[in-house]
Amino acid sequence: MKILVTGGAGYIGSHMVKLLVEKGYDVLTFDNLSNGYEWAVVNRKLIVGDLLNYKLLEEVLLDYKPHAVMHFAAKVSVPESVEKPLLYYENNFCGTLNLLQAMKRSNIKLLIFSSTAAVYGIPKEVPVKEHSPTHPISPYGWSKLFSEQAIKDFSKAEGIKYGILRYFNVAGADPEGKIGQVSKNPTHLILRALKTAKGELPHLEVYGTDYPTPDGTCIRDYIHVMDLCQAHLDVLNYLMNGGESEVFNVGYGRGYSVLEVIEAVKKVTGVDFKVVTAQRRAGDPPEIVADPSKLKQLVGWKPVYDDLHYIIKTAWDWERSCDKLCI
Structure with missing residues (x-):
């Protein structure tokens, strides 16, 4: 089975690629390397490209013909999003729209989306459930919530299946020590x-x-990155076995x-x-x-x-x- 992983050279995406490769999947990474590293892609199958480059994105999907897409590519710093909101709306939301359009053109029907607990803003109840009100307090959170809504609307119109995973605080590294988190300006x-x-x-x-x-x-609720990646794989299998599109919280x-x-x-x-x-x-x-x-x-x-x-x-x-x- 072929899987395209956007953002697969980044922190979480690279761990996802490693898990998928170990499980026998054919994996291709699409990443602009703005926050990722070529060495982190363990199978070395990498297309260096940006989701805002629609022509290249469409060419890659049409040529590779993946069975599913796992979409990790995004800017993720809450403080930076407050300072540069348009950057986050363009990169995260518009990039997702391009991906959905390219999936339509390529007839790809499965999408696993990397979302965030930031969509809840300041929750009224703790622990937070998936049906809790969503009212982000940062442009980062809004960019992800807008993307979620676009995916849901696209699913109704085009019949794709999706799994939206709302992460809490991801931490840790590959227990084997082959890859881990690298940041030029860490905020976590x-x-x-x-x-x-x-x-x-x-x-x-x-x-x-x-x-x-x-x-x-x-x-905060801290989750190990490999447990998070396993959740993605479990949701993919759930959808492939007939499960309906859903939103999931991922934390402990x-x-x-x-x-x-x-x-x-x-x-x-x-x-x-x-x-x-x-x-x-x-x-x-x-x-x-x-x-x-x-x-x-x-x-x-x-x-x-x-x-x-x-x-x-x-x-x-x-x-x-x-x-x-x-x-």
Whole structure:
């Protein structure tokens, strides 16, 4: 079975490609390498291209003729989206529209879409269910919600099947140490904490300590990247076996505060690095935790890496080795 993975040279996409290749799928990656790396594509089947280049995208789909598309390609920084909203609407939303149009032209009927818990904004209930109100508080969240709606409308008109996966906080690295997260300007808490422990950053900023949470810092649901990728594969199999198009939350259903994560990073690394308090960032909800019961019950997803310290350990092992591997 052929799978086209957009954004397959990036953090999550590259782990997805690795899993698919290990399971025997024929995988082609389409990535502009703006936040991805050629070495991260384990099977080396890569087309360097941008979703905004419709002509190239259509040519690739018509030539490769994939049975399904897994769509990861997107810009994902909430703070950057607040500063550059049009960039996010163009890249994330317009790029998705181009992909849908190319799928129509190529008669591709299966799509797995990488969405985000940011579509919920500040949730009224925690843990969050898929039917919870969606009202993003950042352009990043809106760009993903607009894309979701376009996919749903396109599905009704063209008869495609889709799985929309709303991620919570993805972290960790390939347990085998072959690939992991690399960022020129990291914004994710665990990666920034590890780089601080490693000595690459002078200190770690905690953005806001006055949230309405037990210790005043934001609470998030952290999921290991390989459990997330397995969820994509499980949803693909569910759709191929006759399942209906659905939206799924992907998380563990358990939240950790920023300060709890920092303490866990210090324990795993053995480094007592400097932490400083900074102002809140725009677009950060106080608490967001997934209710993944729909994914487990309907699709049969069974996470295997649900342990914050293990998530951090795999990320730390990768962080210490990637200087010589990431050439």
